[in-house]
Amino acid sequence: MFSLTYSDGHLLSTDPARIDLDLVHHWLSTDAYWALGRDRETTERSFAGSLPFGIYRPEDGRQVAVARVVTDGATFAWLCDVYVDSAARGRGLGGWLAGAVRDHLDELGVRRILLCTNDAHQVYAGVGFTPLDAPQRWMQLDRRPPVTPITGKEQSSTTPLTVEA
Numbered sequence: 001m002f003s004l005t006y007s008d009g010h011l012l013s014t015d016p017a018r019i020d021l022d023l024v025h026h027w028l029s030t031d032a033y034w035a036l037g038r039d040r041e042t043t044e045r046s047f048a049g050s051l052p053f054g055i056y057r058p059e060d061g062r063q064v065a066v067a068r069v070v071t072d073g074a075t076f077a078w079l080c081d082v083y084v085d086s087a088a089r090g091r092g093l094g095g096w097l098a099g100a101v102r103d104h105l106d107e108l109g110v111r112r113i114l115l116c117t118n119d120a121h122q123v124y125a126g127v128g129f130t131p132l133d134a135p136q137r138w139m140q141l142d143r144r145p146p147v148t149p150i151t152g153k154e155q156s157s158t159t160p161l162t163v164e165a
Helices: 021-031 040-048 093-108 121-125
Strands: 003-005 011-013 051-056 063-071 076-084 112-114
Touching (some): 011 093, 021 063, 021 076, 063 093, 093 112, 093 121
Antiparallel strands (some): 003 011, 011 051, 063 076
C-alpha cells in the first residue's frame, strides 16, 4: 500500500479497506456528472477491480476525496472517478491527488495514463496531463444508454427531455 501526507495533514492512502464505499457511492451517483444514477453494486464492483486512492481529513479521518485507477500495473492506467467533497475543494487536494496517482504509477513503471474530464483540465494539466495529440488513433466502444444530465436516468429514445422554467 501507498500513503502520503499533505502539507496540511490530510492523508492519502491506497488501502482499499479505508474507502468509505457508502460515501463514495453517494458522491458519484448524486453529484458526479459521469456517474449520476450509478447503482451501489456497480460502484462496489468497480472499486473492487481497481486501485483506489482516498484522501482523509487529519482531524477525524473522514474521507474527503477519492480516485480509482484501472491498470495492469505495468504499462497502462485509466484514472477515473476522481471526486473531491465540495466542502474540501479549493485547497489543492484534487491536484495533489492527481499528482500522487501519477507518481505512484510511475514508480510501478506505468508510462501511459488516460483520463477523461469535462471541467477539470487545469487541475490535470497542472500535474503534466495534456490533450491527446492524435485522437484519430483512439477508438471506443461505448454501450452506455443515454443519460440525462439532470436526473441521471436513462433517456427514452421516443420522449425528448424538456425542462420547465
